[in-house]
Amino acid sequence: MDLTEPAEVAAFRSEAREWLRSHVPSTPLPSLDTEAGFAAHREWEREMFEARWAVVTWPAEYGGRDAGLLEWLAFEEEYWAAGAPVRVSQNGIFLLAPTIFEFGTKEQKDRFLAPMGRADEVWAQGWSEPGAGSDLASLRSKADRVDGGWRLSGQKTWSTRGAYADWMFGLFRSDPSSERHRGLTYLLFPLSADGVTVRPIRQLDGEPGFAEVFLDDVFVPDDNVLGGVGEGWKVAMSTTTSERGLTLRSPGRFMAAADRLVDLYTATDGSDPAAAAAARDDVVQAWMDADAYRLYVLGTALKAIDGLPIGAESSANKLFWSTLDVEIHETAFAMLGERATLEADPVAGPWLDGYEFSLAGPIYAGTNEVQRNVVAERVLGLPR
């Protein structure tokens, strides 16, 4: 066992810290889910990309630094500890990009990666449908074969970033006679294409954080098929494994939130002193859980570096971080006392935003009920 951070990782960490210290906006950007906030977040991504900090794990030829997993974890810790903005390009850089690296053609990599990294093209997810949520394989949106490509019809919903995004990736039924996981194809298309109608949906916080997307005979050329025709489920599963597991929910984010929770407890300004005192045990529990998550992900990363497979463990991971995030924010909520729901309060407001956001965690990327089934069946081997 050796938990000493390697010198090259420590050096990478301090370089990231230096850059972030002098570049992270001193006042928080407006909400990502407003038009102005979206533009401001896009601008921040561009600034990071120009300095090659936007996508550190990507190869240098696509704007990254070829960073390994340990460097990535260090970067994430520094990023969130610095209080840097949430990532508007998250769907693209963390979910789609690993899939493009794995399944994409050279032309697709050259076409899509750099604009994604610069946030010139922000991506929305096209998974869920009105009739296909946790049961994603029951999806019905179609891709009909036509000369030179496909014509899409149907409806996607709960598309995160859908209100302002530029492109969508999603799954479509390309073989009309197929059922469930077979006969699906993974397609990429611009939301500005003819036949696409985007209807923003106001989320819990009142802002249009996701959207319904109606598709009426939308043409998608063959070049925009990711992976093989009919291989969509396999291709998509590589994305959802990323989403549930390592890449989307970096420990740095929860550790930073847990540290802020400790600050809220120890500083008397902002929190209600009596309420804070009563929350002492919960504060410590939340901090310990964030620390446990950090260690677990480190262990997973070290396994991956050793070439060991990371499989259904990502479901256990998703269960833990989504529960942890709610736990951190509910504890803050309790400590804020009667100010907890005041949107404009300088201390309570950001915690309230975080609380609402955390409540989505146990729902998206496969509800936690589905994840428990996955753990029970695929990890523990219980009968279906």
Added chain:
Amino acid sequence: MRLAPDADALEFAAGVRELLADVADPAALRVAWDDPDGRIPGVWKHLAETGVLGLTVPEEYGGAGADLTSLLPVLVETGRAALPEPVVETIVAATLLAQSGGELAEEWLPKIVAGDATVATGLGPGRVVSAAPWADLLIVPDHADLLCAVARADVDLVDEVSVDRGVRLASVSVSEGAGVALGGLDLEGGFDLGAVAVAAQLLGLAEAMLDMSVRYAGQREQFGVAIGSFQAIKHQLADVFVANSFAAPVVARAAWSVAQGAPTRTRDASHAKHAATLAARRAARTALQVHAGIGYTFEHDLHMWMKRTWTLSSLWGTAAWHRERVSQALLDASRPT
């Protein structure tokens, strides 16, 4: 960087697992539970011969000079087997004796390595000394509350009978003038070592109870199907798996901190005992619920694992005591005065 135990340590632990499956299976455990002595004959000598008891003893006393990170997977195995032998107490005692050096170390450490002596330690917040009735030597507070090494013949023992027949507990008092004073030892370090070692045993217990429950849920049929096909069962067992999975790296990190004498050692050790206790308690409750009626009997093996979980969660500091120690390190240290 490496968070998992080294390959050597894993291989060593696999050997111990095989040994315990052979000499300390549930049938042997039952016999020990019913025996007034409460130990499994011969196992202590086997552990010595395998090298478990000397693994962390310095080489000058005949040990292997390894640290807690190497012993950790073995401790998990002793938990998995619900082994009624004073491994943790003896390991902690050996560490303190090695620190004290001198004649005491010369006399006792080779005996510990050879499996010829059992030593009990009473450190930490409680007064009940685990393994005291088995001990040849005790390292306990003397009449003035200063740590001393004292032969069992020179202490007053009052047996405290636990519902867990796989342990032997006693209240110990040392009369004035008895024992050899042990000064200048890192008692907190010794306590942290014991807490992390017990945390590792709790992880082993938790894994064993999860395995038992998964096996049972796959076999037991009701309403015409295996009960493990019901989501109500699946979700409880998935939660046990998650709790176990996230406690394990916390315990591993604590072993590293103890071995390195890290500045965060105390906080990490308490986090480990707390997390492992919660995970094992959850595993025990869930295992009982999944086994239902049969699990609530003395005939089924589960109760021995459950009761060991209760004992180990109570000894070496309760979960609440350890959480408070983390609180003090985390909250009070940073609170502006």
